[in-house]
Amino acid sequence: MTVKVGTRRSALALRQTEVVIGALKRAHPHVAFEVHSVSVMGDRDKTTPLPALGKGLWTSELEAQLVSRELDVIVHSLKDMPTSLPPGCALACVTGREDRRDVVVFSRKHEEEEAAGRCKYGALADLPDGAVVGTSSVRRAAQLKRRYPGLVFRDVRGNIDTRLRKCDEEGYDAIILAAAGLLRLDWGKRISQYLDSSSEGGGLLHAVGQGALGLEVREDDDRMKELLKAVEDTPTMLACFAERAVMRTLEGGCSVPIGVETAWVEEETAGDKMTKLRLRAVVVSLDGKEAVEGEATKEITSLAHAENMGQELAQKLAGMGAQQILDDINKGRASGVAFKVGDA
């Protein structure tokens, strides 16, 4: 048996695929795996603002080859997978999660003259008003504008190595990326600050599925689903299904400012310690001026429970004003308002 594994062509996607195949080979030593890299629109078009490219910008070409049976499984960054998949496709497995947080990388132009490699800034809060922060994510820009209104946000496109080069050479003071991508490509040394929902973490909730890998198969391919169970991480899969249900219910995509944060917590209930899933979510207006957030903590033991939890929290946020924020964003786009992340 030879399994044809599809992936984007970026260094990160290829590294992620290598890791997954390594784990599968250890579990199934008699199965052969072939890597098939495919060019996708999000990697080809480096100028159009991401929201204008639609939801399938990282996945559509790969899914077409899955359905036509040129591929048997696709390794995705889960956060790049739309929350609704094309007919005949299924998210069969979510693997263990790398650090799910966003991080700050400062431009090398801020390294101390006398101590190469040491940046004079340690956190976003250290930056002066007017400092330029690069991100192509409306989720990151909208949330950070709330906490750091003096910063100027500017689009930065390209794969991770390109964005690091642009950070150092093209007038940025810092850029925001996912820890997972940097760590998987051995760029951890560039990370100056980890961001999360805490005050010192900038109050930033991460992207749905960030840090996790999603393995997509044909809906009717039970043999492939069985084979992939060897690399499934069930707690991560349950958490990510809850996160994805929040976005699906709010009808968001990877280009709307929805942030989430999940954690498995121990809670005392009637004298018994129980492990429960804590799910936080936030919806922010593009200018960062309005935000609706909430959380829930529940015992979750199935994918259906997880999806229901995400759906309920999303409906609660929608009733608190989140749907209005998203409707305003979609109206703005429908009227052809050119979309850009930031101010510069």
Ligand SMILES: NCc1[nH]cc(CCC(=O)O)c1CC(=O)O
């Ligand atoms: N399309 C961007 C993308 N998709 C997945 C990752 C990082 C890896 C992950 O979140 O699993 C990135 C880079 C980034 O957000 O900095």
